[in-house]
Structures are given as C-alpha cells and as structure tokens.
C-alpha cells in the first residue's frame with residue numbers, strides 16, 4: 001500500500017522533522033508498504049535532498065505559476081529538482097482557501113509536466129441523502145481528468161478525503177463498507193476516461209481520521225490502495241501503530 005503522511009503545518013521545528021524522518025526510515029525497512037512523507041516546503045528541501053532511503057517525498061501543494069517573477073511561489077520545477085515523487089493538489093484545506101477546480105487542474109498539469117505524480121485530493125464537504133455527493137466527487141475528478149492525456153491520467157493518484165471526516169478520530173472516519181462503495185464509484189468515473197482495464201491500475205487512497213484503530217478495517221475489503229494520513233502521521237506512536245496495523 002501507499003501510505004502518504006501529510007504533515008500539514010503541524011511540524012514547525014527541524015528536530016521534530018528529522019526525528020519523524022528517522023522513524024519513517026526505520027519503519028520502511030520493516031514493511032512492504034511505500035511510505036511517503038509530506039513535510040512543509042523548507043523541511044522537504046532539508047530532508048529530500050539527502051534522502052538515500054526507501055522513504056519517498058511529496059509536496060503538500062504547488063504553485064499554479066511556472067518560474068519567474070512570482071514572489072512566494074514554489075513551482076513544480078523546484079520540486080522536480082528535489083527529486084520528489086508526488087505532489088498533493090486540491091487538498092480540501094487549499095480548496096477552503098479559495099482554490100477552484102480549474103486551478104487544481106492547472107497545478108496537476110504542471111506537476112505531470114515535470115515528471116511527478118499528482119495526488120489529486122477530492123471529497124465532499126457533507127453527505128446528503130440524495131447522494132449529491134457522488135456527482136460532486138465526479139465533477140472534482142472530471143474537471144482535472146478532462147484536462148489530462150491518458151498517460152497523465154494513469155500517473156495520477158486519487159485521494160478520496162471526505163471533508164467531514166478530516167482531523168477527527170477513528171470513530172469519525174468513513175465506515176469501511178461505505179469506503180468500498182466509494183472506491184468502486186471512483187473507479188467507475190475513472191473508467192469513463194480510461195476505458196478497459198486501466199481504471200484498476202489507478203491508485204486510490206483514503207484520507208480522513210486514519211488512526212491505528214481504524215486503518216486495518218478500512219484497508220480490508222474496501223479495494224483501497226493506501227492512505228493519506230494527517231494528524232496521526234505526526235504522532236510517532238500513532239504512525240507506527242498504523243504501519244503495524246497494516247502489516
């Protein structure tokens with residue numbers, strides 16, 4: 001499985017960043033799962049540049065601009081130069097700050113143009129009885145996939161993160177059965193762009209209150225390919241617990 005650790009702005013000192021990286025290196029030696037760390041941009045520079053381990057790195061966001069006179073922006077080329085593997089685009093916390101589907105699509109294109117894989121975050125803010133959340137997620141995926149070539153679509157990882165389940169506790173995560181249904185639905189949507197067997201190759205992650213207490217149940221039988229873990233991934237005991245629960 002692909003376990004992506006989203007540090008958000010939780011980790012604000014270098015010593016803590018280094019110690020979480022050391023933990024990830026130790027864990028990666030003992031597990032078959034792929035561990036990907038998503039630190040802040042300065043910590044990415046510090047850790048990714050010297051990385052010789054199995055641990056991989058993801059940026060939490062990327063600029064919609066390319067290089068040039070854009071003060072404060074971090075372009076996809078800068079991340080490509082650091083040899084990252086992934087870049088998250090469209091995280092709900094970025095969307096809450098005003099990011100539109102069009103901007104998310106543009107960011108995904110920049111990431112792909114530099115040979116990195118976007119982790120496209122999608123997810124409804126709430127679940128309505130009329131299942132309008134399904135078309136909401138379909139539109140979020142479609143607005144990006146419709147701008148990509150098939151090759152680019154295949155390189156894109158989808159992280160399904162229902163916003164209502166983010167930053168809470170294991171008890172508030174999406175029930176495993178509902179996750180299984182959602183994974184099937186997302187594969188169906190992807191299948192409209194990638195006919196044939198290709199949709200089963202698309203990696204789909206789940207994010208939203210993944211903790212040691214729910215990781216195994218969420219993983220078994222849901223068809224998910226991994227997790228995007230927030231708060232529990234910056235707590236050494238919880239992160240270790242998640243990797244153990246999945247082993």
Ligand code: PGA
Nearest residue numbers: 166167208209229230231
């Ligand atoms: P959480 O965050 O694990 O703290 O719910 C997940 C995310 O926002 O990526």
